[in-house]
Amino acid sequence: MVHRLFQVLLFIVVGTFAYALMYSNVKPEKIHIELFKPAEQTIRATKTVEDTYKTEQEKEEVLKQVADVYTLKKEYAKNKVDLIASIFDSAIEVHEETSEEALKEDEKAIAKTDAQKVSILKEKLTDEVNKDIEESVFLALIQADEDELNITKDLTITAVNNVMSSRIAAGDVENAKKRAEEELRYTSISNDMKKAAISLARSAIIQNVFFDSEKTEEQRTKAVENVEPVRILQGQVIVKEEQLVDREIYRQLELAGFLNTEKTIYPYLGLLLFIVLTLIAFYYFFYSSTSKKEQQHNQLLIFSLVFVIALSMMKIFSILAGFQHSDLVYFFPGAMAAMISKMLLNDRLSVAMTLLLSSYGTIIFNGETPSNLDYSMGLYIMFSGFAAIIILSRDNFKAKVLSAGSLLSVVNVAFLFSLLFIMDGHYSKMEYVYYSIAAIVSGLSSAVLTMGLLPFFEAGFGVLSTIxxxxxxxxxxxxxxxxxxxxxxxxxxxxxxxxxxxxxxxxxxxxxxxxxxxxxxxxxxxxxxxxxxxxxxxxxxxxxxxxxxxxxxxxxxxxxxxxxxxxxxxxxxxxxxxxxxxxxxxxxxxxxxxxxxxxxxxxxxxxxxxxxxxxxxxxxxxxxxxxxxxxxxxxxxxxxxxxxxxxxxxxxxxxxxxxxxxxxxxxxxxxxxxxxxxxxxxxxxxxxxxxxxxxxxxxxxxxx
The missing domain is CATH 1.10.3210 (Hypothetical protein af1432)
Structure with a gap:
């Protein structure tokens, strides 16, 4: 019972220390920004947010570029051709049905007969068709003989079909009628029949292209769906130091939450929950160990002390990085804790130490920018720690910690370069040299610190190490x-x-x-x-x-x-x-x-x-x-x-x-x-x- 109470109290102390250390990393920044005044500092987005205003503007621009969809009514051409053919066929039928009696002596009688024929022809057609045809056209059709009617019919149908087969918008109807008229004007038929054919063709030429609202809306919907939301990305520079804060920058700062003056406890609650969950998980991990109670007691003390030392070093490096250069963090001896745990404890606890530190490192190395997590640094610590555990597992490196550190440096350089290549930052040669030096120093310093700290742990806890x-x-x-x-x-x-x-x-x-x-x-x-x-x-x-x-x-x-x-x-x-x-x-x-x-x-x-x-x-x-x-x-x-x-x-x-x-x-x-x-x-x-x-x-x- 006493042993269990000691474990709980120790975890509470370690958790409290970790919370105090990382408090500043989640504390919301107070940024002083005024419209139309230069910014006092460079401000980067702490999280990725969608710029809905810009997104809507993009959608509006895309909608303007989407042309209206017009549909060609191909059936209109066939309908008009059939109508023209029906008119000519009706005129031919009238000729066949009408008696061939000729009233030669009375001109009036002849006119009356033509009128009768016109009347018969109109009866064969509908009122709607009759009202669109001039009287002179009916008279010309009645007076022409059957052969001429057949020739004119073919010429008129051809002209109408040629013109109506093309797209005719509302504004192009008159031009289309003129094209049909021009096509018939130079035919060899009589003038009266030519005029009748032109009149019928002009009446048959109509608009055959119409605005399709459904297809137009469908095209617009597709275009809008293809618009990628405009986002302010995490880490993106919103405004540089001494840059004038115009309305657009001010709007982006407000959207990113920098102008929100309301106090929030969520970051603090999040950090507390994160620490509690990780320590509970580790407590269960430690409690399930098969080690004896006395040995557990010693192991827990060593683990906690190494963890606190590593966490403190992380904080120091993150503070120095804020003053000097953000990439100074890669000099951090990320494998030190893993190496000490491997030498003094066992593989199981050294892996747990590496996972715990890498997860805490994502918060500590966030540049004290709330809601920003440095996942690349977390991966760097984790990979470096695992590499150190694997290297020290080999018999020929158990006592050669410095040699293990040298090999670890090579692994660190390789992994750091893999991260840089993945991020595709287009670094210069000098920057690559800088990162190489950082990775090498990280590996070697991990080994040197391990060698320096081991005697103190061995003397203080009576631990028997490989060395x-x-x-x-x-x-x-x-x-x-x-x-x-x-x-x-x-x-x-x-x-x-x-x-x-x-x-x-x-x-x-x-x-x-x-x-x-x-x-x-x-x-x-x-x-x-x-x-x-x-x-x-x-x-x-x-x-x-x-x-x-x-x-x-x-x-x-x-x-x-x-x-x-x-x-x-x-x-x-x-x-x-x-x-x-x-x-x-x-x-x-x-x-x-x-x-x-x-x-x-x-x-x-x-x-x-x-x-x-x-x-x-x-x-x-x-x-x-x-x-x-x-x-x-x-x-x-x-x-x-x-x-x-x-x-x-x-x-x-x-x-x-x-x-x-x-x-x-x-x-x-x-x-x-x-x-x-x-x-x-x-x-x-x-x-x-x-x-x-x-x-x-x-x-x-x-x-x-």
């Missing part, structure tokens, strides 16, 4: 020199166990480097009485042969506690001390127990067991197995792969049955992997060798 482990593995370390000079057999045994344990730990995903370094020091307690351990007995005499079992027991068991005391005295990390004290767990000293049992049957087995504790981690469990296996295989006369495998299985099964792994999280599957790894390594060490002849005999063979 510290490699430092302890140096053969020139005083305690390793002590083992080598005072108990060389133990030193050789420790090196052999280290090789076995490292391979096995890496096979199951445990810390192989910790296992190796722990093995170097796991038997350092033997330096107190080296001659009592068989690997250091050069003469072959064993002092235990002269000692009672209890005394031998005390000497052997003491090497674990003696090693722990010696390591504490030299301020070694807790993980190394634990390996020295736990690698035997509570196993039984079988040899001396059975020896004592022969002397006294009342001896208790518990008296001849190591005091423990049992293995608490996978690394200690693997080291304990490797320690026993190496000693046992070394004592075999002629080790074979089958014998080695049988021995390894026996030792692991003994430890399982003795409940030596009950307090650590190693699984049966992992123990199987450990078995395979140990057998493979041992087969490589104890492989069969060729028996070479003695040197003199070999020399004689060569001479022969």
């Amino acid at each position: 510290k482990l490699l430092e302890l593995s140096n053969p020139n370390h005083p305690l390793l020199r002590k083992i080598l000079t005072e108990s060389p057999g133990t030193y050789h045994h420790s090196v052999m166990v280290a090789n076995l344990a490292e391979s096995a730990c890496e096979a199951i995903g445990a810390n192989g480097l910790l296992a190796r370094v722990g093995c170097y020091y796991h038997d350092i307690g033997k330096t107190k009485r080296p001659q009592f351990f068989i690997e250091n007995q050069i003469t072959g005499s064993n002092p235990h042969d002269q000692l009672p079992p209890r005394t031998s027991r005390d000497i052997i068991i003491a090497h674990a506690s003696d090693g722990g005391e010696l390591l504490r005295k030299h301020k070694f990390p807790k993980e190394i001390i634990d390996i020295a004290e736990q690698h035997h767990g509570t196993t039984l000293l079988k040899f001396f127990y059975y020896k004592a049992l022969k002397q006294d049957e009342t001896v208790q087995e518990s008296e001849y067991r190591y005091p423990g504790p049992k293995a608490q981690t996978k690394e200690v469990a693997v080291i304990g197995i490797a320690d026993s296996v190496e000693a046992a295989v070394r004592s075999m006369q002629q080790p074979t792969p089958e014998k080695i495998e049988e021995l390894v299985i026996q030792i692991i099964n003994d430890r399982i049955q003795d409940h030596q792994f009950d307090e650590c999280d190693i699984t049966m599957k992992e123990l199987s992997i450990v078995k395979s790894s140990l057998c493979e390594s041992l087969n490589g060490i104890f492989h069969s060798r060729i028996e070479y002849p003695e040197f003199n005999k070999l020399e004689q063979k060569v001479e022969a």
Whole structure:
């Protein structure tokens, strides 16, 4: 409960610090603007907004350019041709029906007969048609013979069809009639028929193109839909410093919200909600960790401190960028926090750190312009952090942080250039050089700061980093020199166990480097009485042969506690001390127990067991197995792969049955992997060798 309360309080403190740090980045700017006066500063749009006024103007301009749509009524030409043909056909019918009696002596009678024919012709036609035809036309049609009527009919229909097939607007009707008239004027028919044909053709020529409101509206709708809304884009300069603020600029500033004097709490609420959500998500992420409570406590403190340091550096860089140059932010060591988290914590937490900082970076590096988020900087921090985690995951870079920083610089340059190319900013050569320098400095400074801060974290939190482990593995370390000079057999045994344990730990995903370094020091307690351990007995005499079992027991068991005391005295990390004290767990000293049992049957087995504790981690469990296996295989006369495998299985099964792994999280599957790894390594060490002849005999063979 206390641990959980501490976590919550720590998250509240970190959240409060983050809110205070980013408060100015969301605080709305107060800008003093007056119409028809020069602007006091360059103002950029903080968000993308649509300029509805400009958009409407664009639409109006487009509508003006859309021409009215007129439709050609092709059926009008056919109707008029059919009408002209009907008139001529009716006149021909009148001729056929009318009697051919001629009243030669009375002129009046002849006129009356023509009138009768005209009357008959009109009856064949409708009143609407009759009113559009002159009387002289009827008379000419009646007086003409049938052949002439047929010829005139064809000529008139052709003229009307030719003219009506073209587009005739309302203003072009008279010109169209003149074209028909001109076409008929030079024909070979009689004058009366020519006049009649021209009159009929002129009456038939009408407007055949009409305004189509539906299609026109459809064209206008399409044109308006194709108009892209006019927008004031985020980051766009609305007015430059000392530029006169005219009505158009003033309108744009008002539209972008710079003239809104009303106070708003939304940015502050948004920031609070953002911080609360990210920290709740991370709290759940941290709470779901499988680490032990004590380890969680330490990890949370380190994570929070690294986060606060990185966040503070972000703020400093953003402030400096505001004074100097906006692109100074790319000098920020974005991978520093990820590298420290990777070295001190684990991959899981270093990835979480990178994601958290990249999201906060989009706000902090917004140039203190509310509602503006710098996504490019967020991507830069995230990619740089991930690249650092991947680089440091490689064994050859675990201790070479500066080398990792150099490689990271190359990656930073490549990624930054990818961002610049995507943004297509048309940068100059000098600007590209500037960005390259920024990316290189960012990578190298991340490595330098990591190296500089690691010792403080290691000392303050007792964290065992990769660099510290490699430092302890140096053969020139005083305690390793002590083992080598005072108990060389133990030193050789420790090196052999280290090789076995490292391979096995890496096979199951445990810390192989910790296992190796722990093995170097796991038997350092033997330096107190080296001659009592068989690997250091050069003469072959064993002092235990002269000692009672209890005394031998005390000497052997003491090497674990003696090693722990010696390591504490030299301020070694807790993980190394634990390996020295736990690698035997509570196993039984079988040899001396059975020896004592022969002397006294009342001896208790518990008296001849190591005091423990049992293995608490996978690394200690693997080291304990490797320690026993190496000693046992070394004592075999002629080790074979089958014998080695049988021995390894026996030792692991003994430890399982003795409940030596009950307090650590190693699984049966992992123990199987450990078995395979140990057998493979041992087969490589104890492989069969060729028996070479003695040197003199070999020399004689060569001479022969």
